[in-house]
Amino acid sequence: MRTYSLTVLLWSCIFHAIHMMSSEKRTNKHSHSERITGLSENDGKTLHRTKRGWMWNQFFLLEEYTGPDTQYVGKLHTDQDKGDGNLKYILTGDGAGSLFIIDENTGDIHAAKKLDREEKSLYVLRAKAIDRKTGRQVEPESEFIIKIHDINDNEPKFTKDMYTASIPEMAGVGTSVIQVTATDADDANYGNSAKVVYSILQGQPYFSVDPETGIIKTALPDMSRENREQYQVVIQAKDMGGQMGGLSGTTTVNITLTDVNDNPPRFPQSTYQFSSPESASPGTPLGRIKANDPDVGENAEIEYSISNGDGSDMFDIITDKDTQEGIITVKKHLDFENKMLYTLRVEATNTHPDPRFLQLGPFKDTALVKISVEDIDEPPVFSRPWYLIEVDEDTKEGSIIGQVVAQDPDVTKNAIKYSVDRHTDLDRIFNIYSGNGSLFISKPLDREETPWHNITVIATEINNPKQTSQIPVFIRILDINDHAPEFAKYYETFVCENAKAGQLIQTVSAVDKDEPPRGHKFFFELVPEFALHPNFSIVDNKDNTAGIMTRRNGYSRSKMSTYLLPIIIFDNDYPIQSSTGTLTIRVCACDSRGNMQSCSAEALLLPAGLSTGALVAILLCIIILLVLVVLFTALKRQRKKEPLIISKDDVRDNIVTYNDEGGGEEDTQAFDIGALRNPEAREESKMRRDVIPETIFQIRRTAPIWENIDVQDFIHRRLKENDLDPAAPPYDSLATYAYEGNDSIANSLSSLESLTTEGNQDYDYLSDWGPRFKKLADMYGGEDSDRD
Numbered sequence: 001m002r003t004y005s006l007t008v009l010l011w012s013c014i015f016h017a018i019h020m021m022s023s024e025k026r027t028n029k030h031s032h033s034e035r036i037t038g039l040s041e042n043d044g045k046t047l048h049r050t051k052r053g054w055m056w057n058q059f060f061l062l063e064e065y066t067g068p069d070t071q072y073v074g075k076l077h078t079d080q081d082k083g084d085g086n087l088k089y090i091l092t093g094d095g096a097g098s099l100f101i102i103d104e105n106t107g108d109i110h111a112a113k114k115l116d117r118e119e120k121s122l123y124v125l126r127a128k129a130i131d132r133k134t135g136r137q138v139e140p141e142s143e144f145i146i147k148i149h150d151i152n153d154n155e156p157k158f159t160k161d162m163y164t165a166s167i168p169e170m171a172g173v174g175t176s177v178i179q180v181t182a183t184d185a186d187d188a189n190y191g192n193s194a195k196v197v198y199s200i201l202q203g204q205p206y207f208s209v210d211p212e213t214g215i216i217k218t219a220l221p222d223m224s225r226e227n228r229e230q231y232q233v234v235i236q237a238k239d240m241g242g243q244m245g246g247l248s249g250t251t252t253v254n255i256t257l258t259d260v261n262d263n264p265p266r267f268p269q270s271t272y273q274f275s276s277p278e279s280a281s282p283g284t285p286l287g288r289i290k291a292n293d294p295d296v297g298e299n300a301e302i303e304y305s306i307s308n309g310d311g312s313d314m315f316d317i318i319t320d321k322d323t324q325e326g327i328i329t330v331k332k333h334l335d336f337e338n339k340m341l342y343t344l345r346v347e348a349t350n351t352h353p354d355p356r357f358l359q360l361g362p363f364k365d366t367a368l369v370k371i372s373v374e375d376i377d378e379p380p381v382f383s384r385p386w387y388l389i390e391v392d393e394d395t396k397e398g399s400i401i402g403q404v405v406a407q408d409p410d411v412t413k414n415a416i417k418y419s420v421d422r423h424t425d426l427d428r429i430f431n432i433y434s435g436n437g438s439l440f441i442s443k444p445l446d447r448e449e450t451p452w453h454n455i456t457v458i459a460t461e462i463n464n465p466k467q468t469s470q471i472p473v474f475i476r477i478l479d480i481n482d483h484a485p486e487f488a489k490y491y492e493t494f495v496c497e498n499a500k501a502g503q504l505i506q507t508v509s510a511v512d513k514d515e516p517p518r519g520h521k522f523f524f525e526l527v528p529e530f531a532l533h534p535n536f537s538i539v540d541n542k543d544n545t546a547g548i549m550t551r552r553n554g555y556s557r558s559k560m561s562t563y564l565l566p567i568i569i570f571d572n573d574y575p576i577q578s579s580t581g582t583l584t585i586r587v588c589a590c591d592s593r594g595n596m597q598s599c600s601a602e603a604l605l606l607p608a609g610l611s612t613g614a615l616v617a618i619l620l621c622i623i624i625l626l627v628l629v630v631l632f633t634a635l636k637r638q639r640k641k642e643p644l645i646i647s648k649d650d651v652r653d654n655i656v657t658y659n660d661e662g663g664g665e666e667d668t669q670a671f672d673i674g675a676l677r678n679p680e681a682r683e684e685s686k687m688r689r690d691v692i693p694e695t696i697f698q699i700r701r702t703a704p705i706w707e708n709i710d711v712q713d714f715i716h717r718r719l720k721e722n723d724l725d726p727a728a729p730p731y732d733s734l735a736t737y738a739y740e741g742n743d744s745i746a747n748s749l750s751s752l753e754s755l756t757t758e759g760n761q762d763y764d765y766l767s768d769w770g771p772r773f774k775k776l777a778d779m780y781g782g783e784d785s786d787r788d
Helices: 002-033 355-360 612-639 711-724 764-769 771-780
Strands: 058-062 071-075 087-093 100-102 108-111 122-131 142-149 162-168 176-179 197-202 207-209 215-218 230-238 248-258 271-277 285-289 302-309 315-320 325-330 341-350 364-374 387-392 400-403 416-420 430-432 438-441 452-461 468-478 493-496 504-511 522-526 536-540 545-550 562-571 578-590 596-598
Touching (some): 315 341, 430 452, 504 578, 522 536
Parallel strands (some): 058 142, 162 248
Antiparallel strands (some): 087 122, 176 215, 207 215, 230 248, 315 325, 430 438
């Protein structure tokens, strides 16, 4: 069939070409007979229209030619061609030489390749004929067109390989979903090759498609997303107006039903059971309930509430926005002994109802929730949240001042014992009877020292000491009038020598540590012995102050420089307290306006001509003389450096007493003699105590001695070093090493040993030892000494 149609088209094209050539001939003949006459500006020659010799205008060619030979396009010919081969035809323009070739001798044009109209539908070419001998054109260059006739060789193609669309569920029939579009590359102006018709291959009976526009619409009513959410629709686009033999293309459309709030929430069960210990604090979650809603998103959002029930005041429910669950929580403290079971009616409601579906019913549901309270061992409960006790400060020790009461709230009603938290009563002023909670005083109270005491009482179950409760007890100490009033401050009072009788010289006031409920009220008067004081009087101002008044004219410092005025101060509380305060009044010299100038009596004895500056100068001179005397004495003491040892025979011993006789030389356990062998152990520098040396000589260090050296040899070496040391001080120095040695020439001087001798010893040699041993010589040297 295709070959036949191509043959028909080919003959049509040839016929059309012949028709066009015939029309061209008629046009040329008519043009040749036409004559145009005109006068030229230069030579006045007559212009004539030139006859065209071309026999062609345009050619038509079928696309996608599949024949064995090249496709013949047409023939170029001019009247100047005599058929002798002198003319040469040349073709230029679109595709010349590649797509289109021309026989330069005959002018026949062929298509060298298969053409595609969808790539290029029109080719513009230029032809000319030249003389082979002269190379000149015998005709002017002329342009012609080759048009490519379309055949149905392209199927319709959709703009997308896959479409995605959505539509709300429950939409009405005929609701537009999406429009699909297919295009055909064939020529829409030639036949039905590009006329596309749409049809649905898959997706019925849910959807339909408009055959001309490609709009997809719903075909069934009340499609529910909860039943089916995704649909896949296949649409076909076919050219040739949908007739048999046309080419077609398909696309897939994925359609999703979006949710609308067309389903109310529903509880999966009508009754829920929960339990809570009675010790659960407010806010404690007890459990979760959830109403199911097949909708999604905000259409499935649920708000939970307690509609009624005997536990609506004790419990609360909140909504978990993430899980859409209702969380039941404790609202108030529970008490098993008071109520053991609560019932709640919980309601679940959609927060975003759709008015279009309200006729389907109420978008809410209810369920019954039962909560049982579990009994636990609770701590004791006091009868009050706090206690306030008032007690007089003079209450005796051991007196009961109040009582706290607590009981076990459990059914068992365990016994309670009471105690005071000693961290709140460090001074142990209060105590409590453990059996009944009565508070009593252990030490005296003093309101002025501590007006309030805040203690804590602990109640503990006897059977379960872990169950304890604490309660604050505020103890207020009530005031008792146990303090006498006294002067508010120390008053420095003076009276002028030139004072007049009845003159106010001082206003005094009083203070009291007590705090009477009606306020302080003080009274002032002189002691009975001075009720009629000849010099001063007191006037009570009735406002807790009193004025000291003079009773005579003039006072003399020379006769009496100071007056002592005892004043009694009373309060008005019960029992009345009083105290006596003595006011010291000095007599002073004042100017005419009453300003004090001097109050000392010694000032009267000073000569009138001696001014204050002169007195200051005299005082400075005395101080300077005293300083000079002290400096002179100190310098004199510093110059005195004469040693205490005046005589050469005056030898002073330094005796070091260890109070340890020891066991002799062989007793190595009594003391450590290592110090005698260690030269480092001695002091760096020892100076004389009887005189201050001008220069401090440094003791020269010696080389260390082996530890196993003999002690006697060590001492002899030390003596030799001190004798030969040029840096030794010029004064005598006695170094005692406390080593007795092997024997003593003088034998023992002990008086204890002398008692064992049979005869008297001779101590006359003591007289030869000098004046320092004269006393010993007198005691032991003469025969009369024993008698003395």
